[in-house]
Amino acid sequence: MPKLSVYDKTGQPVREIELSDKVFAAEVRTDLMHAAVVAEQANARQGTADTKTRGEVRGGGRKPWRQKGTGRARQGSIRAPHWRHGGVVFGPHPRDYSQRLPKKMRRAAMRSALTARLAEDALITVESIRFDEIKTRHAVQFLKALNIDDPNRVLLLLPEHDETVWKSFRNLPGVEVRVSPAVSVRDVLVARRIITTPEALQKLEEVCAR
Numbered sequence: 001m002p003k004l005s006v007y008d009k010t011g012q013p014v015r016e017i018e019l020s021d022k023v024f025a026a027e028v029r030t031d032l033m034h035a036a037v038v039a040e041q042a043n044a045r046q047g048t049a050d051t052k053t054r055g056e057v058r059g060g061g062r063k064p065w066r067q068k069g070t071g072r073a074r075q076g077s078i079r080a081p082h083w084r085h086g087g088v089v090f091g092p093h094p095r096d097y098s099q100r101l102p103k104k105m106r107r108a109a110m111r112s113a114l115t116a117r118l119a120e121d122a123l124i125t126v127e128s129i130r131f132d133e134i135k136t137r138h139a140v141q142f143l144k145a146l147n148i149d150d151p152n153r154v155l156l157l158l159p160e161h162d163e164t165v166w167k168s169f170r171n172l173p174g175v176e177v178r179v180s181p182a183v184s185v186r187d188v189l190v191a192r193r194i195i196t197t198p199e200a201l202q203k204l205e206e207v208c209a210r
Contacts (some may be wrong), residue, residue, distance in 0.1 A: 001020075001025075003018055007126050008126070011145035020209055022111070032105055034102075034109050036101060038099070039063050039101040042098060052088060057079040073176045107210065110204075111208050113189050114188060117191075125195075125196055126197060134168050136168055140172070148193055153190060154193050155194045156175060157179075157195065157196035158168060161179050176191070181203050183204070
């Protein structure tokens with residue numbers, strides 16, 4: 001059973017916790033992680049890109065010149081695709097990019113991601129993440145106590161929403177704050193460091209172990 005050290009707010013280890021074998025010692029399936037990330041990115045697309053066809057472009061209701069006798073090529077509309085300001089032939093139109101990934105695959109992908117990040121020593125567990133007041137300075141000091149001098153690609157996983165913590169970290173563009181278990185596989189894989197609490201890990205285990 002894998003174990004993880006728990007640190008206090010000063011960065012000193014205070015105890016160890018045992019993690020679930022099913023979640024943090026699972027088989028690392030790169031194919032499932034890839035499928036989960038692709039689905040998450042596809043579901044984030046708005047799909048609102050749109051271009052106008054020749055039937056939607058304004059103007060061009062009459063024939064620009066008569067069919068014969070001008071010496072020029074015959075034309076039916078000045079809004080044909082080969083005309084300037086004409087319609088677009090194969091341009092994008094609103095569509096749904098969403099992909100549905102089965103629940104078992106999503107959970108298996110998350111177990112793979114957590115196992116891989118634990119093996120890479122990317123997980124940092126602290127006793128609690130709480131601030132007395134909203135200050136970015138407190139957030140920076142908290143990260144430095146955990147030997148994180150560069151707050152870039154840091155994932156903060158909270159057991160519940162904390163307005164003070166969230167607002168203290170929001171001025172650090174490299175830090176993402178999530179509430180367990182509402183975290184994506186991409187969030188876990190992209191982060192260089194994942195800072196969490198035992199309570200947040202327990203919530204994540206309860207969902208992923210099903």
